[in-house]
Amino acid sequence: MQLTEIIQKVKKLEIKTKRLVAGVFAGEYHSIFKGQGISFAEVRAYQIGDDIRSIDWRITAKMRAPYIKLFEEERELTIFLMIDISASGNFGSTVKTKRELAAEIASILGFAALKNNDRVGLILFSDKVEKYIPAKKGRNHLLAIIKEVFAFKAKNSRTSISAGLDYFLKIHKKRAVVFLISDFLDEKFEKKLSVVAHKHKIIPIMIRDPKEAVLPKAGLLSLTDPETGETLIINTHKKEIRDKFHNIKLSQILSKERMFKKLKLDLIQINDPETYFEPMQKYFRKKARQNR
DSSP states (O other), X not given: OOHHHHHHHHHHHHHHHHHHIIIIIHHHHHHHSOOSEEEEEEEEEOOTTOOGGGBOHHHHHHHTSOEXXXXXXXXXXXXXXXXEOXXXXXXXXXXXXXXXXXXXXXXXXXXXXXXXXXXXXXXXXXXXXXXXXXXXOSHHXXXXXXXXXXXXXXXXXXXXXXXXXXXXXXXXXXXXXXXXXXXXXXXXXXXXXXXXXXXXXXXXXXXXXXXXXXXOSOSEEEEXXXXXXXXXXXXXTSHHHHHHHHHHHHHHHHHHHHHHHHTTOOOEEXXXXXXXXXXXXXXXXXXXXXXX
């Protein structure tokens, strides 16, 4: 993809996602992601009914009348988009690859964060972290992030979610909201995910293509794993072979669903690139209702 084409895509995506965010997303986003704590705002004269534990004794002594400290919620958050850029993301049976879909999802989340004056950072990972952009504010910073998601060329093809999570633990100590965007075609990352989820708010977003779990009836097919390069010849003429393939893929998804449930993480599943906004909207509306 040429640079001019990438810039065009980013501009179109900005228009599209800003419209979506302005329409329904920003309110839910704001209500779900509370501030990280409280900070001192001001002092005022004591009023009947105020909590005496809030009295500022230093000011009270100086003014010779009771004054209390007022605090306000720290609204500003740090949002990290942690995106899987391994080779399996290059698959797409429709107009978008999983990688392009990840960029659109990242754009929506990024503009929701921007509207709420939150910082946004980026981690792109394969079987190692390949790109890290520290969290900052501002439209230009966000557009640079989206451009990287589209344009960055992964050096490695395999996936290690544990490597991405481990890197994040080392570079970011304060609590953050992490959107982990991947197809989750990986194993043995539950323990590391549990550690990160204990310190930060993790929201996994599973991107799948509708044709990934389906083999066409097309005789002998050569299937190549994009991450390992391994090739397998399958006779798709046999229904039992097609059914077995589908069941294996379904079992992988169910296994991940059970894991996220065990860790008490809310999974957002994107199974159709044409209607990807609906499950995201459904999740945010549900969480917003719970917070009322």
